[in-house]
Amino acid sequence: xxxxxxxxxxxxxxxxxxxxxxxxxxxYTLHLFPWALISAVASAVVADILISRFHHKHKLRIPFSAIxxxxxxxxxxxxxxxxxxxxxxxxxxxxxKNFVRVRRVNVFNPAALGLIVALxxxxxxxxxxxxxxxxxxxxxxxxxxxxxxxxxxxxRLTASLSFAIASVGIAIAANLGYLSSLGGVAxxxxxxxxYMAFIMVAEPKTSPHKRLPQxxxxxxxxxxxxxxxxxxxxxxxxxALLIGNIAYTGYRIRPQKSVHQHVVEEAxxxxxxxxx
Numbered sequence: 001x002x003x004x005x006x007x008x009x010x011x012x013x014x015x016x017x018x019x020x021x022x023x024x025x026x027x028y029t030l031h032l033f034p035w036a037l038i039s040a041v042a043s044a045v046v047a048d049i050l051i052s053r054f055h056h057k058h059k060l061r062i063p064f065s066a067i068x069x070x071x072x073x074x075x076x077x078x079x080x081x082x083x084x085x086x087x088x089x090x091x092x093x094x095x096x097k098n099f100v101r102v103r104r105v106n107v108f109n110p111a112a113l114g115l116i117v118a119l120x121x122x123x124x125x126x127x128x129x130x131x132x133x134x135x136x137x138x139x140x141x142x143x144x145x146x147x148x149x150x151x152x153x154x155x156r157l158t159a160s161l162s163f164a165i166a167s168v169g170i171a172i173a174a175n176l177g178y179l180s181s182l183g184g185v186a187x188x189x190x191x192x193x194x195y196m197a198f199i200m201v202a203e204p205k206t207s208p209h210k211r212l213p214q215x216x217x218x219x220x221x222x223x224x225x226x227x228x229x230x231x232x233x234x235x236x237x238x239x240a241l242l243i244g245n246i247a248y249t250g251y252r253i254r255p256q257k258s259v260h261q262h263v264v265e266e267a268x269x270x271x272x273x274x275x276x
Contacts, residue, residue: 012065015147015199016071018146022130023074027079030079034079037073037086037130039083039086039087039090040074041071043090044063044066044067044090044091044094047090048065048094048097070090073111073114074086076195077089077127078124078129079127081124086118088117089118096110102253103252105205105252107206108206112200112245115235116235131196144193144198148194154203155204156209158218159202159207160201160218162214163196164194166222167192167222168192201221206248220247221241222240225240
C-alpha cells in the first residue's frame with residue numbers, strides 16, 4: 001500500500017488501528033483522557049522526523065513505526081503518568097531505534113527500553129491500562145487478543161502464540177492447587193498479557209523470523225517474566241523482553257560456517273569414514 005508516495009506495510013496500519021482502538025475503548029471505560037499517550041505519540045513522531053531528516057538525510061515521510069512506539073509507551077505507562085515521563089520514554093525509544101544497533105539491526109525493543117528507563121527514573125510502575133479487562137457475566141475478558149491480527153501481519157505469530165501458551169501454562173502450574181473449576185482455568189486464559197504477546201513480543205525487528213527460533217524466543221520471554229516476578233524484580237515483563245532481545249542478538253550475530261568451510265570439512269570427513 002502507498003501513502004503519500006511511500007510504500008507502507010499493512011503490519012504498521014493494523015498495529016496503529018488496533019492499538020488506537022484499545023486505547024479509545026479503555027479510556028472511555030475508565031473515564032479518562034490519555035494525555036500521557038498523546039504526549040508519547042507526539043514526542044516520538046517529532047523525534048523520529050528530526051533524526052530521519054537531519055541525521056539520516058531522508059526525505060520527509062510519515063513515521064508509522066514511531067506512532068506505534070508512542071502508542072505502546074502511552075498504553076503501558078500509568079494512565080496518570082506525568083507528561084515528562086511519557087516524553088522521556090518516547091525519546092529514549094526513538095534514540096534506541098535509530099542508534100542502538102548491531103549490523104544495522106535494532107537490539108532492543110524500543111518501547112520496552114524507553115519505558116523501563118523512564119519508569120525507573122520516575123519511580124512508577126508499568127500499568128498496561130489499555131490492555132485492561134472488562135467484566136462480562138462475571139468473567140474478566142480482555143480485548144487485547146484482537147492484536148493477533150497485528151502479529152500475523154508481522155509474521156511473528158509463532159513467537160506470540162508460544163509466549164501466550166507458555167504464560168498460561170506457567171500460570172496454571174503455579175495455581176494448580178487453587179483451581180477448582182473450569183471457570184478458574186478460563187480466568188487464567190483471559191488474564192494472560194496478550195498485549196505483550198501480540199505487540200511487544202511480535203516486534204519484527206527485535207525477534208526471530210524463523211518459526212523454531214520464534215517459538216524459543218516467545219517461550220523464553222514468558223519463562224523470564226515468571227522468574228523475575230518470583231524474584232520480586234521490578235518491571236518483569238519489560239526486563240524479560242529486553243534480555244530476550246539481547247539473547248536473540250547474540251544468536252543472530254553468532255559465527256557461522258561458510259559454504260567453503262562446510263566443503264572442506266566434508267572432504268576431510270570422507271577419507272576418515274572410508275577407513276573405518
